[in-house]
Amino acid sequence: MQLKEGQIRIPSGCAVSAVISKSGKRMSGESIVKSMVPMHERSNGLGGGFAGYGIYPEYKDFYAFHFFFDNKAVKHECEVYLKESFEIVKSEPLPTRKIPSIVDEPIIYRYFLSPLRSALASYQLDEREFVARTAMHINTFIKGAYVVSCGKNMGVFKAVGFPEDVGNFYRLEEYEGYSWTAHGRYPTNTPGWWGGAHPFALLDYSIVHNGEISSYDANRRFIEMYGYKCNLQTDTEVITYIADYLLRKQGLNLDELANVIAAPFWSTIAKKCPEEKERLTYLRTVYSSLLITGPFSIILGFEGGLMALNDRLKLRSMVVGEKNDKVYVASEECAIRVMQPDIDNIYSPEGGEAIIVKVEEGKY
Amino acid sequence: MNLNTLDYTNEQLNKLIRNSSDSVVLDNCLGQRFIGAGLSDKTIVVNGTPGNALGSYLNGATVVVNGNAQDAVGDTMNEGQIIIHGNSGDATGYAMRGGKIYVKGNAGYRAGIHMKAYKEKLPVMIIGGRCGSFLGEYLAGGIIIVLGLNDDGKKIVGNFPCTGMHGGKVFLKKTADAIDFPSQVNVHDADKTDMEEISVYLKEYCKAFDLDIQKIMDTQFVVITPNSANPYKRMYVEN
Numbered sequence: 001m002q003l004k005e006g007q008i009r010i011p012s013g014c015a016v017s018a019v020i021s022k023s024g025k026r027m028s029g030e031s032i033v034k035s036m037v038p039m040h041e042r043s044n045g046l047g048g049g050f051a052g053y054g055i056y057p058e059y060k061d062f063y064a065f066h067f068f069f070d071n072k073a074v075k076h077e078c079e080v081y082l083k084e085s086f087e088i089v090k091s092e093p094l095p096t097r098k099i100p101s102i103v104d105e106p107i108i109y110r111y112f113l114s115p116l117r118s119a120l121a122s123y124q125l126d127e128r129e130f131v132a133r134t135a136m137h138i139n140t141f142i143k144g145a146y147v148v149s150c151g152k153n154m155g156v157f158k159a160v161g162f163p164e165d166v167g168n169f170y171r172l173e174e175y176e177g178y179s180w181t182a183h184g185r186y187p188t189n190t191p192g193w194w195g196g197a198h199p200f201a202l203l204d205y206s207i208v209h210n211g212e213i214s215s216y217d218a219n220r221r222f223i224e225m226y227g228y229k230c231n232l233q234t235d236t237e238v239i240t241y242i243a244d245y246l247l248r249k250q251g252l253n254l255d256e257l258a259n260v261i262a263a264p265f266w267s268t269i270a271k272k273c274p275e276e277k278e279r280l281t282y283l284r285t286v287y288s289s290l291l292i293t294g295p296f297s298i299i300l301g302f303e304g305g306l307m308a309l310n311d312r313l314k315l316r317s318m319v320v321g322e323k324n325d326k327v328y329v330a331s332e333e334c335a336i337r338v339m340q341p342d343i344d345n346i347y348s349p350e351g352g353e354a355i356i357v358k359v360e361e362g363k364y
Numbered sequence: 365m366n367l368n369t370l371d372y373t374n375e376q377l378n379k380l381i382r383n384s385s386d387s388v389v390l391d392n393c394l395g396q397r398f399i400g401a402g403l404s405d406k407t408i409v410v411n412g413t414p415g416n417a418l419g420s421y422l423n424g425a426t427v428v429v430n431g432n433a434q435d436a437v438g439d440t441m442n443e444g445q446i447i448i449h450g451n452s453g454d455a456t457g458y459a460m461r462g463g464k465i466y467v468k469g470n471a472g473y474r475a476g477i478h479m480k481a482y483k484e485k486l487p488v489m490i491i492g493g494r495c496g497s498f499l500g501e502y503l504a505g506g507i508i509i510v511l512g513l514n515d516d517g518k519k520i521v522g523n524f525p526c527t528g529m530h531g532g533k534v535f536l537k538k539t540a541d542a543i544d545f546p547s548q549v550n551v552h553d554a555d556k557t558d559m560e561e562i563s564v565y566l567k568e569y570c571k572a573f574d575l576d577i578q579k580i581m582d583t584q585f586v587v588i589t590p591n592s593a594n595p596y597k598r599m600y601v602e603n
Contacts, residue, residue: 038395038415041374268523271542314473314497317435317454332434333453334395334413346432348453348472350522351497 014198014210015042015163015184015331016318018299019339020306023325024363026054029172031339032180036163038334039184042210046192047185048166049158051149051199051206051301052177054364060153062089062112063131068194069107070144078138078145082111085119085134094157094170101165106146106194110155128248132203133227140229146195151204151303158183158197166197178364181301183208187234196232200240204303207243209236210331211296211316222289242290243300254300254307258354260287262312299329305358314351321346327357369393369412381408390414395434400427404443416453419446422463435472438465442485447572454496460487460506464565467491468573470514473522474498479532481505490569497522500588503529509562511580512537519543526588534588535562545588554585 017035021027029052036048056064065082069075082088089112096108115130123130135147149156154177157170163184167173183198199206213219213235220230220238226249228241239261246252246260263269263284269277284291295315300307308329310318321328321336321343328336328343336343349355366389369377374396381388381400390399393412400408400418403425410418410429419427420439432450439458446465454472457465462485473496479487487506493514499521500508512520519541526534526549535554536543545551559581570577 041397265523267544314454317472319453332395332415333432334415334434337394337413348496351473 013042013186015039015335016182016208016210016297016299017328017330017335017339018179018181018208018301018306018308019326019328020179020357020359021325022327022357022359024054024178024359025325026176026178027180029167029175029177029180032182033164033167033172035330035335035338036167036182036184038338039330039332040162040164042186042331043162043184044186044192045162046160046187047158047183047197048161048163049156049183049185049197049199049208050163050167050170050172051154051156051181051201051208052172052175053154053180053204053301053303054178055155055175056112056153059090059112062114063150063152064155065111065113065135065150066094066148066155066157067107067109067111068146068148069109072107074142074144075107075109078142081138081142082113082134085116085130086113087116088112089114095174096169097171099165099169102159102161102169105159105169128203132244135202136227136229139231148195149199149201149206151201151206154201154204154206154301154303156199156201156206158194158199160192160194160197178359179301179306181206181208181299181306183210196234198236199301200232200237202240202244203248204301205240205243205247206301207236207240207298208301209239209296209298211235211298211311212294213239213292213296214294215292218289219292239292239296239298242292246287246290247302254356255354256283258307258309258352259283260290261292262309262352262354263291264312264352297331304361304364305356307357308349308355310349310351310353312352317348319346319348320355327355329355365389366391369396374398374415393431400425419444422446424463432469433467437467438463441465441487449573451493452491456491457487457489457508460489461485462487464568465489466569466572467493469493471495474501476500476503476506476508476534478502478504479506479508481532488565490565492569492573494518494520495522495525497524498527499525500529500532500534501527503534504531506532507535507562507565508532509535509565509585510537511583512539513575529588530590532589533561535585536588538584538586548591549588550591551586551588554587558585558587 091111094108135150159166198208216235269280296311297316297318322345387407389409395415397415402421404423407426416435422441422444424443426445429448433452435453437456444463448467451469456471456475459478470493471491475495490509
């Protein structure tokens with residue numbers, strides 16, 4: 001039996017890439033898949049994945065749940081659970097393509113769901129909180145069922161394999177989105193398995209991550225006090241929950257999120273003007289357990305935008321490029337040049353400097 | 365010999381370069397790693413964006429890049445020359461122990477981290493624009509020069525330059541930027557002797573990028589050296 005994450009530790013890098021159209025123009029998934037090819041060596045075939053935003057316009061009012069099931073029995077069990085509180089608007093196998101490089105796939109399904117009013121009323125929860133709790137419940141209590149993503153008008157496509165093969169497997173060229181993120185995995189501490197590939201998503205938040213966070217347990221202990229369960233024992237999962245907690249529950253903005261998880265050093269804060277010093281000190285003090293240490297470069301996807309961020313020491317690489325209405329982010333410049341050979345402005349953000357890109361209001 | 369890099373795998377490409385008796389021109393380069401690694405002869409001209417660890421362990425060859433380079437240029441290089449007509453990424457000249465790296469544009473974080481000198485080996489790195497944080501971190505030997513020719517209004521160097529520096533010399537163009545150096549280094553205005561020491565490299569640099577040497581020689585630089593009462597020194601083995 002193959003051991004899963006958390007059952008084994010392998011003491012032993014990754015690639016990230018993203019593109020977004022500020023004017024909300026939808027792009028096929030083909031280009032983001034190709035961008036991962038020159039960064040092939042950054043992964044080792046044990047995980048690849050993509051998140052696409054704006055891909056389900058015909059179902060944009062429903063929560064799109066992507067699922068992995070270990071077997072038919074657990075799929076049935078999960079559907080029974082879902083029907084208690086959701087209307088299943090549509091359910092279907094996620095279209096895939098049989099290719100030799102992707103094997104041992106679980107049952108991969110997608111559902112478009114609408115929470116029942118009666119369920120929301122009885123739990124006295126707003127819709128998003130209810131959906132987040134449903135995902136958390138399934139991942140924790142229904143053994144062999146994994147919610148891969150559960151946001152509106154977005155979806156995560158991930159697998160064990162090299163990212164370019166994963167993109168081919170999921171037929172991403174058939175989807176169109178205004179924003180795409182991508183990940184190639186090189187698991188350093190844990191084995192690769194389907195659920196452990198990136199992106200990690202909750203509601204419309206998704207994270208792709210290159211790095212290894214040394215504050216994982218401190219972050220996990222804090223976030224689990226607020227109802228999140230870190231079931232996958234991989235550091236990236238906790239970043240997704242931190243983003244959801246700070247943005248959705250605490251109402252912080254994206255800059256503030258960056259100032260919490262990649263807080264400047266006290267010596268750097270000391271040099272700021274009084275107002276800024278007060279603001280940064282407040283965030284570092286109140287959310288001290290959410291400071292993420294160790295190397296990371298992450299791309300956070302969300303409805304209508306994305307944010308790219310390096311750890312404050314910039315221990316991982318990240319490059320940003322712009323051309324017309326599009327912004328590109330990647331671990332390496334070559335990946336950006338695959339998507340746009342004729343790039344205008346190409347630069348590396350500083351450690352802890354959040355690059356926030358939003359689609360024009362009303363265009364997504 | 366001209367090679368269209370798109371026609372080969374990374375491995376094939378590096379094998380062709382290694383086995384070529386002639387100079388090599390790589391066209392359409394896009395992320396291929398370890399180009400020129402360990403080579404002691406010939407000239408490699410790269411058109412495009414070479415991948416990480418360009419010229420690592422370089423042992424005498426010359427690499428010219430018409431474009432930007434990515435991370436870890438000249439990692440542990442021993443001898444030779446890398447000339448970049450663009451920017452270079454993080455950890456440029458990582459643990460370099462000989463030879464020269466000349467960058468026309470900017471360099472990323474940790475440029476020259478743990479460069480070292482030994483006997484006749486003296487690595488030299490010149491950055492035309494600016495550098496990110498941790499420039500010359502753990503510097504043990506060699507010369508790093510940052511010319512500050514960038515015009516984007518950003519500081520010539522990021523935070524924490526020369527942290528852990530216990531050998532070598534760093535020259536920075538004197539600017540109005542507030543730069544905090546650790547107490548373990550000394551900072552002084554470059555004098556005539558300092559400039560004479562680097563003039564031969566600056567001439568070479570200006571020739572490579574067609575710049576006016578006099579203008580650079582007339583620039584006021586500051587020089588950073590380890591503090592002679594250096595507490596770091598006791599943390600490392602004497603040699």
